[in-house]
Amino acid sequence: MLRALCIFAAAAAASACKPCTCGAARGARVVGGDALSPGEFPWLAALLRDDKVICGATVVAKDHLLTATHCVHEIEVSRLTVLHPDFKRYNYDNDIAVLRLAEPLPDNLFRPACLPDDEYRLSGANAIVSGWGSTSEKGPASHIPIKAEIQIWSEEECAGAGYGRAKVTPNMLCANAPGRDSCTGDSGGPLVVANPYFTLVGIVSWGRGCARQGYPGVYVRVDRFLPWLKVALRHACTCSPPLFP
Ligand code: 4AZ
Numbered sequence: 704m705l706r707a708l709c710i711f712a713a714a715a716a717a718s719a720c721k722p723c724t725c726g727a728a729r730g731a732r733v734v735g736g737d738a739l740s741p742g743e744f745p746w747l748a749a750l751l752r753d754d755k756v757i758c759g760a761t762v763v764a765k766d767h768l769l770t771a772t773h774c775v776h777e778i779e780v781s782r783l784t785v786l787h788p789d790f791k792r793y794n795y796d797n798d799i800a801v802l803r804l805a806e807p808l809p810d811n812l813f814r815p816a817c818l819p820d821d822e823y824r825l826s827g828a829n830a831i832v833s834g835w836g837s838t839s840e841k842g843p844a845s846h847i848p849i850k851a852e853i854q855i856w857s858e859e860e861c862a863g864a865g866y867g868r869a870k871v872t873p874n875m876l877c878a879n880a881p882g883r884d885s886c887t888g889d890s891g892g893p894l895v896v897a898n899p900y901f902t903l904v905g906i907v908s909w910g911r912g913c914a915r916q917g918y919p920g921v922y923v924r925v926d927r928f929l930p931w932l933k934v935a936l937r938h939a940c941t942c943s944p945p946l947f948p
């Protein structure tokens with residue numbers, strides 16, 4: 704009996720996730736932003752190809768990251784499991800991908816961002832984009848990660864942006880601020896809101912140029928993918944926001 708109990712306990716321990724918290728800072732390149740301090744956004748990651756930053760990504764568990772499908776689509780990723788749903792290469796609809804790492808990240812090197820737990824009221828919200836992308840439209844990639852606070856547009860405003868209604872699907876959101884935007888190399892990286900724990904509401908996806916008036920950055924609307932993420936992250940130990948005092 705004791706032996707049976709021990710086996711049961713060991714099996715339970717192997718499958719259980721240790722409780723963990725998300726969205727807490729410990730202490731991206733972007734146009735019109737400021738340098739991040741070390742540990743400020745410990746969920747921000749870069750995707751490298753031949754030692755060059757090609758995209759951003761967000762840690763959501765010790766061995767899982769979210770990025771944009773177009774960052775990893777048709778790229779050979781040895782020892783990475785890459786999932787992508789109905790990505791449409793012509794309009795970047797469903798531009799979301801899960802990366803599963805072969806080895807978990809060391810605990811001291813990251814903290815995950817929180818995922819939204821429900822449809823989020825996003826219109827008009829302040830959000831922060833971060834990454835190693837260009838700091839001007841034709842400029843080089845940044846050597847250090849940058850962050851910028853921007854505002855999320857309403858769906859009506861987004862449909863009325865320079866792109867035209869047909870380009871923006873219900874799985875996308877628009878965000879920018881005067882002189883501030885995501886840019887080349889920021890794709891796949893996080894757009895978070897502080898509520899007060901940092902929650903991933905968007906993934907940098909596309910846009911015309913950078914910080915152009917009337918052409919906001921377009922982001923994957925993460926809350927539209929919660930049912931998909933439940934399946935795609937089924938092997939992940941995701942974390943919860945710390946309880947409010
Ligand atoms: C890019 O190519 C890119 N201004 C990312 C964001 C925006 C434009 C381009 C939005 O990675």
